[in-house]
Amino acid sequence: MESRDKKYGNTKSNKWILFGFIFTIGLVLVSFIAYLLYFESNKEPENMVNEQAISDNEIENGIHVRTGLKEGEGLMTVVTHCTACHSAQLIIQNRMNKERWNATIRWMQETQNLWPLGENQEVIVNYLVKNYPVYSKGRRENLQNIEWYELSE
Ligand code: HEC
Structure with missing residues (x-):
């Protein structure tokens, strides 16, 4: 009986550990993607403006x-x-x-x-x-x- 209880207990906590593990990885992935999306959308126009500004600062004669x-x-x-x-x-x-x-x-x-x-x-x-x-x-x-x-x- 004792060993059986122990076994059940282990299986249960293993499940939770697995769940927690997957959940954490999921969370990290989602935040990473959100971070990437945020930076993509924020950076691109800014870069374009800067490039344009630099190429527009030509001096002739x-x-x-x-x-x-x-x-x-x-x-x-x-x-x-x-x-x-x-x-x-x-x-x-x-x-x-x-x-x-x-x-x-x-x-x-x-x-x-x-x-x-x-x-x-x-x-x-x-x-x-x-x-x-x-x-x-x-x-x-x-x-x-x-x-x-x-x-x-
Ligand atoms: C925040 C917007 C803005 C910025 C920045 C700006 N101006 Fe102006 N300026 C105006 C406006 C609006 C007028 C009026 C335009 C009109 O009458 O059609 C004007 C008018 C002028 C005039 C004509 C004044 C007159 O008596 O008719 C001159 C000269 C001038 N600005 C020079 C400058 C200089 C030099 C700078 C940089 C220090 C500058 N402006 C920056 C908005 C700005």
Whole structure:
């Protein structure tokens, strides 16, 4: 009797061990597949965008092909922060001095949801002033308009 009970008991716990084993493997497999699916679906578009961005950053004859901006120090900062909402043509058309660029940026931040630029703002404004200097004709107009903006700094 004793040995029979023991035998039954063993068979029962063996079954549970087997069940637990299969269950665990199943669980691991399912999580692994879920993990793979999650990463596939998350990674692919991101990679595509990155590849596209890299191949689109060609410079030909000193001009950034995708945006038409001139090559120069800070170019990629301008491309990153200033061509997301509108074409670079809007920037190129506007010749401003430092103060007016800063004011325009502040205006976009206050009214057009432009994000804070931090230290990049100086890089951007320097690039713009250096590569797209004010036309001599436009200079007087800029000075006349200067009171239009309230500069607190
Ligand atoms: C969050 C979106 C956004 C970003 C990013 C952005 N702008 Fe703008 N910007 C606008 C909008 C909206 C207008 C108004 C467009 C219009 O009037 O058709 C504008 C207008 C302008 C104008 C014309 C201003 C005028 O007086 O007519 C200039 C110049 C300009 N942006 C330069 C820049 C520069 C330089 C940067 C990078 C620092 C930049 N923008 C980044 C949204 C943005």
